[in-house]
Amino acid sequence: MAETKYSTSVIEHPPLQRWEPDRYRLPCASHLAIGVPAIDADHEELTDAHNALVSALAFGSDLSEYRRRFRGLIERARRHFIAEEGLMMAAGYPELAKHRAEHAKLVRDAEDFATSIDSRFDRDDCTAVAQFLKYWLLNHVERCDRRLGQYLLARA
Numbered sequence: 001m002a003e004t005k006y007s008t009s010v011i012e013h014p015p016l017q018r019w020e021p022d023r024y025r026l027p028c029a030s031h032l033a034i035g036v037p038a039i040d041a042d043h044e045e046l047t048d049a050h051n052a053l054v055s056a057l058a059f060g061s062d063l064s065e066y067r068r069r070f071r072g073l074i075e076r077a078r079r080h081f082i083a084e085e086g087l088m089m090a091a092g093y094p095e096l097a098k099h100r101a102e103h104a105k106l107v108r109d110a111e112d113f114a115t116s117i118d119s120r121f122d123r124d125d126c127t128a129v130a131q132f133l134k135y136w137l138l139n140h141v142e143r144c145d146r147r148l149g150q151y152l153l154a155r156a
Contacts, residue, residue, distance in 0.1 A: 034149030042080040049073045
C-alpha cells in the first residue's frame, strides 16, 4: 500500500479557514430592521462594522487591526445606544430602564473584551468575541428592539 503524503499547508492554515467566517458574520441589515429609520440605519452601520471585524480575522489581519476595528465598533454601539435611548425617553417608553441596562451591560462586556484583546487574547479568542457579539446583537434586536420599534411606530 502506498504511503499517503500530506502537505503541511493542510495543517498550517489561517485560523479562520477552520471556523468558517460566514458563521460569524451578521446577516444583511434588513434582518435587523425594526421599521424605525434612524434605528435601522444604525443597525446597518453596526452590521457593517461587525462584519468588517470578522473580515479582519478572515483575511489574516494582525490583531492590531482587529483591536482597532473592535474599539471602533464599541464606539459606534455607544453612539447608537445614546440615540436609541433618546428616542425611548422622548416617547416615554415604559421599558427604558431595562433596555438601557442591557445596553450598559454590553458596553461593560465589550470593554472587558477590549482589555483582554489588548493584553492576552489570541486570534481564536477573538473569534469567540465575534460570535458573542453576533449572538448578542441578534438576540437583543429580537427581544428588545422589535418591541421598541412597535411602540415607537404606534406613536408616530
